[in-house]
Amino acid sequence: MKVTILFENHAGWRKGLIGYHGFSALVEHNGHRVLVDTGTDGRVLLNNIRELGVELDSIDALFITHGHYDHTGGIAELLKARSEPLDVYAHPGIFARRIALKPRRREIGIPFTRKELESLGAVFHLSEKPFEFLPGFISSGKIERKTWDRAVGYLVEDGKEVKDPVKDDIALILDLGDSVAVITGCGHSGILNIARHAIDLTRKPIKALIGGFHLRGAPEHLLDDAVEGLRELGVGTLYAGHCTGIDEYAYLKEHFGLAEPLFVGKEIRV
Numbered sequence: 001m002k003v004t005i006l007f008e009n010h011a012g013w014r015k016g017l018i019g020y021h022g023f024s025a026l027v028e029h030n031g032h033r034v035l036v037d038t039g040t041d042g043r044v045l046l047n048n049i050r051e052l053g054v055e056l057d058s059i060d061a062l063f064i065t066h067g068h069y070d071h072t073g074g075i076a077e078l079l080k081a082r083s084e085p086l087d088v089y090a091h092p093g094i095f096a097r098r099i100a101l102k103p104r105r106r107e108i109g110i111p112f113t114r115k116e117l118e119s120l121g122a123v124f125h126l127s128e129k130p131f132e133f134l135p136g137f138i139s140s141g142k143i144e145r146k147t148w149d150r151a152v153g154y155l156v157e158d159g160k161e162v163k164d165p166v167k168d169d170i171a172l173i174l175d176l177g178d179s180v181a182v183i184t185g186c187g188h189s190g191i192l193n194i195a196r197h198a199i200d201l202t203r204k205p206i207k208a209l210i211g212g213f214h215l216r217g218a219p220e221h222l223l224d225d226a227v228e229g230l231r232e233l234g235v236g237t238l239y240a241g242h243c244t245g246i247d248e249y250a251y252l253k254e255h256f257g258l259a260e261p262l263f264v265g266k267e268i269r270v
Contacts (some may be wrong), residue, residue: 026059153266
């Protein structure tokens with residue numbers, strides 16, 4: 001299995017690549033290519049795709065981890081640049097209206113309607129339940145939250161603002177045979193909950209945990225919990241970026257040990 005980071009807060013040393021707040025990764029496994037998330041800006045995504053030599057119509061499906069703008073903002077430009085429709089797998093809650101109030105009131109949800117994206121060629125497959133949509137590609141479905149669980153921004157429901165637990169946050173599980181790899185966009189479900197859910201679902205150990213771990217600004221005792229919990233679950237290597245936080249990544253590197261940073265252009269082979 002090969003994972004190539006296409007959209008991340010930071011770019012690698014290769015000329016022409018652009019780093020920008022958001023996340024997207026291309027997974028090549030069992031003869032299929034699946035794009036995970038699309039970052040914030042379609043122009044940046046398409047630039048990095050072009051620079052890394054990825055043929056757009058070679059992508060078999062798009063997997064959306066949750067409905068925040070920094071994971072869905074590039075969908076429209078991606079669809080426009082393709083010549084074929086694209087299957088999109090996600091949780092049915094991705095189109096909820098979301099706002100943030102700090103540092104100013106602003107929209108932070110997916111910046112397109114379902115109808116708009118369908119008119120551009122998106123074919124949505126939305127489910128709360130786990131299922132395998134291509135050989136070795138498993139949607140985690142809704143993740144049970146047993147440990148750390150915090151809201152991010154607000155949902156707008158019936159004209160009222162309510163704290164948003166981001167219940168549509170799911171992960172992509174990749175069956176490697178005797179183990180799995182897990183890709184999480186932001187990890188709003190809690191990185192320990194995600195890891196435990198993947199193990200419970202597949203009955204296999206996690207060889208690689210890849211993506212944003214939503215630890216930026218976390219107090220030290222929660223970082224300790226993450227390190228101890230991931231170690232107890234037998235997780236292999238951590239590939240952390242996006243909303244993990246730089247200081248928090250350094251803490252994982254120091255205390256967990258097997259950790260590598262993400263950046264645009266990074267290739268992970270498992």
